[in-house]
Amino acid sequence: MHTWYWRNWQGMTYLSCSLLEAWPHGFFTQKFWPRSPQELTAVLHPDAIGYRLKQVHGNTVLTPSEICNHLSKTGLQEEEDSALAAGDGLITEKPLQAVWVATADCTPVLIGDRKTGRVAALHAGWRGTAAKIVPQAIARLQAQGSNIQDLRIAMGPAIAGEVYQVSLQVAAQLGASIIPHEEETVIIKALQELPTSPLLPDPDPERIRIDVRQVNVLQMEKMGISLEQIAIAPYCTYQTPEHFFSYRRDNLKKVQWSGIVSINPGS
Numbered sequence: 001m002h003t004w005y006w007r008n009w010q011g012m013t014y015l016s017c018s019l020l021e022a023w024p025h026g027f028f029t030q031k032f033w034p035r036s037p038q039e040l041t042a043v044l045h046p047d048a049i050g051y052r053l054k055q056v057h058g059n060t061v062l063t064p065s066e067i068c069n070h071l072s073k074t075g076l077q078e079e080e081d082s083a084l085a086a087g088d089g090l091i092t093e094k095p096l097q098a099v100w101v102a103t104a105d106c107t108p109v110l111i112g113d114r115k116t117g118r119v120a121a122l123h124a125g126w127r128g129t130a131a132k133i134v135p136q137a138i139a140r141l142q143a144q145g146s147n148i149q150d151l152r153i154a155m156g157p158a159i160a161g162e163v164y165q166v167s168l169q170v171a172a173q174l175g176a177s178i179i180p181h182e183e184e185t186v187i188i189k190a191l192q193e194l195p196t197s198p199l200l201p202d203p204d205p206e207r208i209r210i211d212v213r214q215v216n217v218l219q220m221e222k223m224g225i226s227l228e229q230i231a232i233a234p235y236c237t238y239q240t241p242e243h244f245f246s247y248r249r250d251n252l253k254k255v256q257w258s259g260i261v262s263i264n265p266g267s
Contacts, residue, residue, distance in 0.1 A: 002154075002231035009043050013243075017154040019231040023112045023119055024048070024098075025260035027156035027233065029243045033254055037100035040257055048098040048261045054084035055102060055123050059131035061089035061140050064097050089122040089137045091144070092262035100259040104247040105237050107158040107213050108258035109134055113141060115150040117265040121258060124155075126166065126212055130173045134216050135223055148223060153230045156258050157244050160236035161200050161211025164248075171199065171208045178218045194218070 003018040007026065014026040024044040032040065041050035051064050062085055070085040090099035099121040101108050106125030113119070120137045122128070138151065172184040175191045188208070191199050198214035213232050220230060237244040237256075245254045 004231070004233055014043075015156065015233060015235070017231045017233070019152045019229075020110060020112050020154050020260065022114060022152075023117075023260050023263055025110055025112075025119075025154075025258075027108060027110075027154075027258045028256050030245045030254065030256055031243075032257065033245070035257075037098070037257055037259060040100070040259060041098040041261075044098060044259060045096065045261045048096045050098040050100060050259070051090055052084065052100045052102075053087040053090060055088050056086045057123075057125050057127040058086075058088055059128055059133040059136045060087035061091060061120070061122070061133065061137045062087045063091055063093050064099075065093060088124075088128050089120060089133055091120040091137060091140050092118045093144075095262050095264045098259050098261045100257050102255035102257050103156070103158065103237075104245045104253075104255045105159040105164075107216065108156040109137075109216065110154050110156070110258060110260045111137065111141070112152045112260065113146045113150050114152060115265060116144070116146060117263040118144065118146070119260045119262045121260055124212070124216055126170060126174055126210075129212050129215050129219075130177050132177050132219060135219050138220070138223060138225075148225055149229075151225065151229060153220065153225070154233070155213050155216065155231070156233045157235040157237050157240070157256075158213055158233075159238045159246065159248060161198065161209050161214065163236065163238045164209055164212065165202055165204075165207050166210055168206065168208055171210050174198075174210060174212065174215050177215065178222065
């Protein structure tokens with residue numbers, strides 16, 4: 001069983017996971033709002049350089065050098081939001097690179113490779129999950145030399161299935177990432193029959209509840225990742241207002257940041 005625990009920084013708390021203890025990392029709470037990823041990088045490691053993206057609910061995964069190429073083409077400064085490269089996932093190329101994602105109900109996913117020391121940070125909302133952002137990032141890590149069995153994955157606080165009501169169409173789009181089929185009703189029925197179904201009933205016959213984190217788990221299992229390699233935070237953003245922003249609860253454009261720092265392999 002993986003342990004989740006609170007760390008304290010200047011009287012403010014952030015969440016860490018034992019599965020990722022080899023890497024400086026954190027799922028930060030709303031108390032850190034509106035600090036930037038640059039400021040939060042210093043909390044994790046004083047010598048790391050932070051990277052972030054303009055998140056667009058897709059499945060594009062970039063590296064720091066691809067971000068730097070984008071900045072050199074635009075001629076803008078990294079601090080300007082308009083200068084940010086668009087994407088929803090970052091994977092590192094060398095040690096002391098901190099990668100960050102912002103969420104407010106979507107799932108923040110942090111990945112570490114215990115052999116290479118490289119890491120990834122992903123923003124997996126329902127759209128990104130339907131577009132398989134986590135498998136996409138894992139494929140990029142594999143292209144860099146990662147082996148599936150060396151990966152450790154932690155999914156941070158996100159909206160829980162029991163309070164996440166969606167249309168049947170959205171549920172089918174998510175389900176198609178695990179069960180490739182054209183028919184909405186076929187996908188929904190197949191999802192309901194899974195032993196670890198991500199679907200939960202809803203009183204409205206036109207709606208259903210879905211656990212997006214569980215959809216990501218099922219995608220990873222299809223890639224050969226075992227449940228021992230995955231940890232899921234026991235917190236729902238919607239149901240924990242004392243710690244986390246929730247867009248669905250508050251309808252505010254406020255986010256919490258999640259980040260992880262790459263290390264020297266064997267350090």
